Amino acid sequence: MVKDHHQLLDEAAEFIRTSYAELAKGQVAAEARIAEIAACISRTGSYAHTTEELAFGAKLAWRNSSRCIGRLFWTSLEVFDERVLSREEEIAYALFRYMEFATNQGRIRPAIMIFAPAAESGEIRIWNHQLIRYAGYEKDGIIVGDPASVVFTRQCQQLGWLGNGTAYDILPLVIQVCGRSPRWFEIPASCILEVPLTHPDLTQFAELGLRWYAVPFISDMRLDIGGLQYTAAPFNGWYMETEIGARNLADTDRYNMLPKVAAMMNLDTTRNSSLWKDRALLELNVSVLHSFKKYGVSMVDHHTASEQFLRFEKQECQHGREVSGTWSWLIPPVSPATTNIWHNEYRDLDLATNYRYQPAPYNSISSRSQEQ
Ligand code: ARG
Secondary structure, three states: OOOOOOHHHHHHHHHHHHHHHHHOOOOHHHHHHHHHHHHHHHHHOOOOOOHHHHHHHHHHHHHOOOHHHHHHHHHHHEEEEEOOOOOOHHHHHHHHHHHHHHHHHHHHOOOEEOOOOEEEEEEEHHHHHHHOOEEEEEOEEEEEEOHHHHHHHHHHHHHHOOOOOOOEOOOOEEEEEEOOOOEEEOOOHHHHHHHHEOOOHHHHHHHHHHHEOOOOEEEEOEEOOOOEEEOOOOOOEEEEEEHHHHHHOOOOOOOOHHHHHHHHHHOOOHHHHHOOOHHHHHHHHHHHHHHHHOOOOEOOOOHHHHHHHHHHHHHHHHOOOOOOOOHHHOOOOHHHOHHHHOOOEEEOOOOOEEEEHHHHHHHHHHHHHHHH
């Protein structure tokens, strides 16, 4: 979607004014820059951010992400500017370098790699939901692996990728540039860190064979800054244990492991009132925290994350800014009422500089072919 010039200039001006004020660059510099952008837009239909604007915009978009509990660290985001790249291989290799930097052998560094924004000539898209994610294979109604990946896994197979068929196969990167046919790249082992799950007390836990990858790299969201849309801008933080222990491995439509954990613990699964789900859930979360710690991989527990979020709120208040928040996403899925977040209220301000969902490129292709 190409914006009309007025709208683009309005959004650019708003971003420049707020960011230059925060960066203490002064109003004169801001107005001069807006004039320059206006000239550029009327000449070419668009404009480009400076490296400084891009880096601040990416951080600001994190600060504005109403669903994220980890925003205390928004200023520490490492920003890689790869807007010059246009070939699929170059993009894949840049992503591999980024993944190694962020993983840092377990001492995870929050970072983002930003590719060229959407333009008249088209856009860059990473088809993966996350750079590292497990495949899901459906056959006769039975799913091996991550059910959330079934549709994307089928796409990968159609492109010629062959998975091993295990429950934890790492999907390839799929990169598409300007509507050309997408290309897939196997991710080198040096870019992937995984943690096998064990439990500090339950010795049988290891036999469940559970594992998860170290770094969540969200790769399908669009970064919106000053009217420009960065359709390929994968970013990462570190995990909070509940994401893995209370959702990815526990949800009935994901790995659905609570019945197996409960059986291993000899819990009475015939009665809801034995609270077997809650007990299994808790020990699964204990195991996630224990195993990441044991492997030296950064992770935060939900109590500490909630305290950090409170500090973020105080910090924002001191700057005279309201924190945009989505309560139902901010509360952790385990023992939510034990955290301060539960007892607070938030407004989702939907601030302009933000990470947003965008339509999956492969869904639109498959639905179009279904229509015909
Ligand atoms: N919830 C997602 C997952 O379980 C990751 C979302 C981003 N999480 C983060 N800690 N930065 O894979």
